Amino acid sequence: xxxxxxxxxxxxxRACCLAIxxxxxxxxxxxxxxxxxxxxxEVGDLPRCLAAVEAAARDLPTPGPAA
Amino acid sequence: MAxxxxxxxxxxxxxxxxxxxxxxxxxxxxxREAQRHRVVIAGGGPVGLGLALALSRWGIASVVIExxxxxxxxxxxxxxxxxxxxxxxxxxxxxxxxxxxxxWEGGRSFYRGDQILHFRMPHDQRQKLPPMINIQQYWIExxxxxxxxxxxxxxxxxxxxxxxGIEHNxxxxxxxxxxxxxxxxxxxxxxxxxxxxxxxxxxxxxxxLEGTAFEGKYIIADIELASDYPTERRAWFDxxxxxxxxxxxxxxxxxxxxxxxxIPDDADLDEAMQPARVTGFIRGHxxxxxxxxxxxxxxxxxxxxxxxxxLADYRHGRVLFAxxxxxxxxxxxxxGLNSGWDxxxxxxxxxxxxxxxxxxxxxxxxxxxxxxxxxRVNAASAIKSTEFMAPPSxxxxxxxxxxxxxxxxxxxxxxxxxxxxxxxISYEGSSLNLPGDDFIGxxxxxxxxxxxxxxxxxxxCHLSDLPGPHxxxxxxxxxxxxxxxxDEALRALEGGxxxxxxVIVARLGEPWRQGRREQVIDPEGLAFSRxxxxxxxxYLLRPDGHVAGRWHRPTAATLQAAVASLCAxx
Numbered sequence: 001x002x003x004x005x006x007x008x009x010x011x012x013x014r015a016c017c018l019a020i021x022x023x024x025x026x027x028x029x030x031x032x033x034x035x036x037x038x039x040x041x042e043v044g045d046l047p048r049c050l051a052a053v054e055a056a057a058r059d060l061p062t063p064g065p066a067a
Numbered sequence: 068m069a070x071x072x073x074x075x076x077x078x079x080x081x082x083x084x085x086x087x088x089x090x091x092x093x094x095x096x097x098x099r100e101a102q103r104h105r106v107v108i109a110g111g112g113p114v115g116l117g118l119a120l121a122l123s124r125w126g127i128a129s130v131v132i133e134x135x136x137x138x139x140x141x142x143x144x145x146x147x148x149x150x151x152x153x154x155x156x157x158x159x160x161x162x163x164x165x166x167x168x169x170x171w172e173g174g175r176s177f178y179r180g181d182q183i184l185h186f187r188m189p190h191d192q193r194q195k196l197p198p199m200i201n202i203q204q205y206w207i208e209x210x211x212x213x214x215x216x217x218x219x220x221x222x223x224x225x226x227x228x229x230x231x232g233i234e235h236n237x238x239x240x241x242x243x244x245x246x247x248x249x250x251x252x253x254x255x256x257x258x259x260x261x262x263x264x265x266x267x268x269x270x271x272x273x274x275x276l277e278g279t280a281f282e283g284k285y286i287i288a289d290i291e292l293a294s295d296y297p298t299e300r301r302a303w304f305d306x307x308x309x310x311x312x313x314x315x316x317x318x319x320x321x322x323x324x325x326x327x328x329x330i331p332d333d334a335d336l337d338e339a340m341q342p343a344r345v346t347g348f349i350r351g352h353x354x355x356x357x358x359x360x361x362x363x364x365x366x367x368x369x370x371x372x373x374x375x376x377x378l379a380d381y382r383h384g385r386v387l388f389a390x391x392x393x394x395x396x397x398x399x400x401x402x403g404l405n406s407g408w409d410x411x412x413x414x415x416x417x418x419x420x421x422x423x424x425x426x427x428x429x430x431x432x433x434x435x436x437x438x439x440x441x442x443r444v445n446a447a448s449a450i451k452s453t454e455f456m457a458p459p460s461x462x463x464x465x466x467x468x469x470x471x472x473x474x475x476x477x478x479x480x481x482x483x484x485x486x487x488x489x490x491x492i493s494y495e496g497s498s499l500n501l502p503g504d505d506f507i508g509x510x511x512x513x514x515x516x517x518x519x520x521x522x523x524x525x526x527x528c529h530l531s532d533l534p535g536p537h538x539x540x541x542x543x544x545x546x547x548x549x550x551x552x553x554d555e556a557l558r559a560l561e562g563g564x565x566x567x568x569x570v571i572v573a574r575l576g577e578p579w580r581q582g583r584r585e586q587v588i589d590p591e592g593l594a595f596s597r598x599x600x601x602x603x604x605x606y607l608l609r610p611d612g613h614v615a616g617r618w619h620r621p622t623a624a625t626l627q628a629a630v631a632s633l634c635a636x637x
């Protein structure tokens with residue numbers, strides 16, 4: 001499976017930041033849910049999808065005041 | 068919950084005229100009915116009537132106790148699956164259902180203004196029956212009542228009679244009933260509770276359904292509307308007529324349309340069911356779909372909340388449960404009545420085998436085993452549909468919105484909106500499944516074979532016509548000649564009990580029928596390939612059409628052991 005290198009990760013990370021900001025507070029959650037669905041289709045592998053779903057929930061903190 | 072006055076609703080809906088059946092009190096001796104019954108069925112709805120008809124095929128008489136004087140008022144269960152049509156066909160009552168019902172094969176889902184899914188149920192030209200028909204439950208019950216009335220020696224429907232008390236032990240059941248003002252008692256070998264979601268029998272025995280109740284609430288309304296829109300299932304998510312919520316629409320015979328629409332979880336049901344509110348909603352919805360110019364009227368309203376719940380056991384000594392008395396399934400995917408008929412058909416042959424002395428009572432324990440399995444399979448699909456149609460929490464709402472809003476651009480994601488309509492249950496892992504041989508393809512023990520046409524002495528028929536009130540051996544022999552030792556074994560079984568029929572599937576020759584044996588012709592080898600059959604392969608079908616076992620080289624011993632095992636004999 002292909003992996004992101006550091007530069008690519010930076011670019012994907014930044015693209016997400018810009019897209020969430022562009023969606024705005026009212027639509028950011030829906031935007032993120034759509035992103036999840038599309039990425040799961042890209043992954044195309046149920047155990048890896050479920051592992052990511054679980055990993056994201058593990059030790060989920062309450063966001064700080066700035067987030 | 069019908070909103071029409073009782074008199075109006077009782078007389079006519081569309082072309083259907085309600086007939087009020089009189090209450091009849093049987094001959095009594097000191098308040099007691101002298102004749103003991105083999106089977107009493109509590110509840111004269113489609114499941115109870117279906118069971119009575121199924122038992123009648125074995126010559127078993129039953130008494131059906133029905134609290135109402137008429138068939139049901141509302142359209143209620145309107146979608147009959149192919150599997151249920153096969154069961155109705157086996158009961159000999161299919162013709163009026165096909166003549167009156169509206170067949171359909173698929174449907175469309177919309178998100179806001181866009182069509183995002185066009186689904187089709189599995190169907191091909193080799194099938195005898197459509198994947199689904201729509202028909203109102205009052206027509207369903209009427210056709211079953213008419214069939215029962217043609218068998219007055221075998222089916223005794225007691226209208227306007229309530230069960231008021233039950234005592235049971237290993238030997239039978241003592242019931243108290245009230246026919247109008249007349250209380251009386253009656254005795255039966257077996258009681259089958261087909262008395263619905265609010266089952267008196269279940270409550271009286273102190274039994275409870277266990278499972279999950281969902282929050283989502285739906286209003287169900289029938290309107291009379293002359294629209295030529297084709298018969299298919301339409302679902303709207305977040306439409307202009309019900310912003311944020313869902314609407315479903317189904318066509319029924321007699322220009323009746325079913326409209327199901329979701330209301331907020333915290334809405335007051337009584338208020339939401341007020342006729343002015345319902346008609347206001349429907350006016351807006353008809354305007355949205357371009358049907359506002361047509362005259363229409365509201366004929367029935369009800370409300371619905373989803374639940375997936377079951378009894379832990381469908382047999383309690385001499386009392387058995389079938390249909391909604393045994394389990395509740397969410398409406399989405401139409402598994403309510405369809406699973407009830409599956410219950411009745413599974414139970415009928417087992418009860419018949421026990422009553423006729425062919426099998427031990429242990430056979431009835433496989434009724435619970437197989438139908439609880441059926442419940443679990445049904446519930447898993449129905450819960451998925453329900454979570455989509457009535458999202459139970461914030462996460463389900465959000466992901467649904469995400470999926471629906473992507474579905475137009477990414478059609479593969481639209482599959483989550485598929486209604487997951489009912490399909491035939493396979494009793495995989497059932498203790499009745501017999502060890503057999505490995506086949507390449509075909510139908511596993513516990514499943515129902517895929518249908519395909521063959522030629523019989525009665526004319527063109529299908530594989531689904533071969534089962535009946537008997538065990539059925541389907542032997543694949545191209546030249547129509549079984550090997551001599553097997554031929555002798557089949558002859559012996561054809562002459563014995565339980566009843567047995569042998570069907571030889573040949574590639575060549577003429578179809579014929581003689582006694583309990585017949586030959587059908589499979590000129591193109593379709594049945595051979597659908598069953599994964601080799602020369603000499605044999606499928607043993609149970610009376611409900613499910614495969615009991617299959618072998619490539621069966622012997623007399625194979626078949627004798629199979630019968631003993633099916634009859635729960637050691």
